[in-house]
Amino acid sequence: MSNTIKVSVWRGAKDGEYQSFDVPRQPSQTVLDVITYIQRHIDPTLSYRFACRVGVCGSCSMTVNGRPRWTCRTHVDKVATDGTLTVAPLRNLEVVKDLACDMTTFFEKMNKAEGKFHPTKTRDDDFAFIKPDDKKRKQAAAGIECIGCGVCYAACDIVDWNKDYLGPAALNRAWTLVNDERDGGNAIRLAAVAGDAGCHACHSQQGCVEHCPKHLSPTHAITGLKRETAKAAIKGLLGGGD
Amino acid sequence: MPGAQIETKLWVWQRLSAAVLGVCVFVHLGMIIYAVQGGLSAAEIITRVSGNFIWFVFYAVFILAVAVHAPIGVRTILNEMTLLSPKATHLVMAVLCLVILVMGFRAVIGLYQAGAGL
Numbered sequence: 001m002s003n004t005i006k007v008s009v010w011r012g013a014k015d016g017e018y019q020s021f022d023v024p025r026q027p028s029q030t031v032l033d034v035i036t037y038i039q040r041h042i043d044p045t046l047s048y049r050f051a052c053r054v055g056v057c058g059s060c061s062m063t064v065n066g067r068p069r070w071t072c073r074t075h076v077d078k079v080a081t082d083g084t085l086t087v088a089p090l091r092n093l094e095v096v097k098d099l100a101c102d103m104t105t106f107f108e109k110m111n112k113a114e115g116k117f118h119p120t121k122t123r124d125d126d127f128a129f130i131k132p133d134d135k136k137r138k139q140a141a142a143g144i145e146c147i148g149c150g151v152c153y154a155a156c157d158i159v160d161w162n163k164d165y166l167g168p169a170a171l172n173r174a175w176t177l178v179n180d181e182r183d184g185g186n187a188i189r190l191a192a193v194a195g196d197a198g199c200h201a202c203h204s205q206q207g208c209v210e211h212c213p214k215h216l217s218p219t220h221a222i223t224g225l226k227r228e229t230a231k232a233a234i235k236g237l238l239g240g241g242d
Numbered sequence: 243m244p245g246a247q248i249e250t251k252l253w254v255w256q257r258l259s260a261a262v263l264g265v266c267v268f269v270h271l272g273m274i275i276y277a278v279q280g281g282l283s284a285a286e287i288i289t290r291v292s293g294n295f296i297w298f299v300f301y302a303v304f305i306l307a308v309a310v311h312a313p314i315g316v317r318t319i320l321n322e323m324t325l326l327s328p329k330a331t332h333l334v335m336a337v338l339c340l341v342i343l344v345m346g347f348r349a350v351i352g353l354y355q356a357g358a359g360l
Contacts, residue, residue, distance in 0.1 A: 161322065194246035196321060200253050226253065233250035 002083055005076060007034055009046065010088040013095045018086065019043075031071040031079065032060050035087060035099065048099035055213065058149030062099050063088040068154035070213040090154040106150050109166045114192045115173035118185025128182045140179040143172045143221050145214050152208035152218055164197035168208035168218030171199055175221035178228055190225075190232045191239045199225040245328075252314050259311035266304040273297070288356050298354040305346030313338040 005025050008018040021038050032050055039046040050060035055073040062071050065079055065086050076085065093101035110116075121128070130137050152168040153159055159167050174193045177183050193199050199222045208218040232238050277290040291297045317335040320326050326334070 191246045195249040196245065196318075198246070200249055201322075229246070229250045230254045230257075233247055233254060236247070238247040238250055 005034065005080055006084045007038065008084070008086045009035070009038065009099070010095075011046075011098055013097055016095075016098075018088075025076070029076045031062070031064050031069070031074045031076060031085065031087065034076060034085065035062075035071065046099070047097040049101075056147060058147035061090055061149045061151050061154070063090060063154065068151040068211050070149055070151060073213060090150055092154050092156065092159045093150065101150070103150060106153055106167070106169070107148070109170040110148075110173055112192060113166045113170035113174040113198070114185055114189035115170055115177065116185075117177065117180070118183050118189075120182060120184035130181050134181075136179040136181060139224065140176045143176045143216055143218070146172055146216060147214060149213065151211050151213055155207040155211040157205060157207060158201050158203060162197065162201055165201045166193065166198055168202075168222070171202075171225055172216060172218040172221040175224050178225065186228075187232075187237060190229050190237070193225050194229040194233065194238050199229060202226075252317075255310055256314040259307045259314075262303065262307040263311055266300070266307060269300065270304065288353065292353045292356045295354075298350060301350045301353075302347070305343065305350060308346065309339050309342040312342060 003025060004022045007021045007023050009021060010016055011019045021042055023034050023037050023042075026033065032053065035046070035048050036050075039048065048060070048062070050072060051057040053060075053072045055070060058070070060071045061068060063069075064071060064074060067079075068090055069079070071087075079085070087099060089095045089099050089101045093103065093106060096102050146169060148169060150169070152172075156165075156168055158165050171193060174189055178186055178189060195201075202219070202222045204219055204223070206219045209216075209220075212218070229238065273291065277287045280286055313335040316338055317331045320331040320334060321328065324331075
C-alpha cells in the first residue's frame with residue numbers, strides 16, 4: 001500500500017474543475033475519511049455534506065470514480081484499485097458548491113409521489129394488527145429501509161433525460177405506502193405515480209438496483225406500481241378521463 | 243399526474259399486444275419453416291398458405307396486435323427522444339396505426355384471395 005493516495009476533487013458548482021490532493025493512506029480508510037482529511041488539513045474551503053458517518057443518514061453520497069456511492073461506507077481500498085480517487089458531486093442534482101448538491105428536487109419528488117402517510121385511524125383507535133408474514137407487509141418491508149441518500153436518483157439514466165421523472169427513491173417510497181394496510185391515500189397516490197413522469201417512464205435498466213447501498217430494488221417497486229396503476233386505470237380510477 | 247389514465251391504459255394495451263405478438267411471432271416462424279421448402283418465393287408461400295381461412299384469421303390477429311403495439315412504442319420513443327409535443331406524437335401514433343392496418347390487411351386479404359382463386 002502506497003503511503004499516499006492521489007485524489008481529484010470537483011471544485012466549483014455547475015462550472016468548475018478538478019483539484020488534486022495527496023492524502024495519507026490509513027487502514028480501513030473510507031472515502032469520507034479522505035474528503036474530511038482534505039477539508040481539515042489541506043483546504044478548509046472544501047464543501048461537502050455528512051452527518052452520521054455510519055450509513056444511516058444518507059447525506060454523504062458522492063460520485064466516486066464515476067459511480068454514485070455512500071462515501072462513509074465505501075472503503076478506499078475497494079474502489080481505488082489503481083491508487084487514485086476521483087470524487088465529484090452526485091449526478092442529476094444541482095451542485096451548490098464542490099461536493100454538496102441541492103437535494104430539494106429529490107425530496108420534492110417524494111411529496112409529488114404522495115410519499116407521505118395518509119392515516120385512516122385516530123389515536124383513540126386500536127393498533128392495526130398485521131402479521132409479519134402478510135404478503136403486503138413483506139412487500140412494504142422490502143423497500144422500507146431506504147435512507148434517502150439519492151444514489152439511485154444519480155444512477156438513473158431516465159432522470160438524466162426526463163427531468164420530471166419522479167425517480168426510483170420516490171417511487172419506491174410510494175410502493176411501501178401502497179402496501180401499508182393502515183394507509184388510506186392510494187387513490188391519489190396511484191394517480192400521482194402513473195404516467196410518463198411516473199412509473200411508466202421506467203425502462204427497467206436497474207441502475208438503481210445496481211447502486212443502492214442498502215441493496216433495495218426500486219425496479220421491483222416500480223413494477224408493482226405499474227401493476228397496481230394498471231388495475232386502477234382499468235377501473236377508471238386514475239382521474240380526469242384524460 | 244396529467245394524463246395518468248391514458249398513459250396507463252396505453253401501457254396496458256402495449257403489454258397485452260406484446261403477449262399476443264409473442265405467440266404470433268412464434269407461430270409465424272413455424273409457418274415460414276412450413277411454407278418455404280424450395281427457396282423463399284411468393285409463389286411458394288401462396289401455394290401453401292393462401293386461401294386458408296385459419297391463416298387468414300391468424301394474420302389478421304397478428305396485424306391487429308402490431309397496429310396496437312408498434313404505434314404506442316413509437317409514441318413513447320418520440321416523447322422521450324424528440325421535442326415533438328404530446329399532441330404531435332399522439333397524431334403520429336394514430337397515423338402509424340392506420341398505415342399498419344391498411345398495409346397489413348391489404349397483404350393478408352391479397353394472400354387469402356390469391357389462394358381462393360378470387
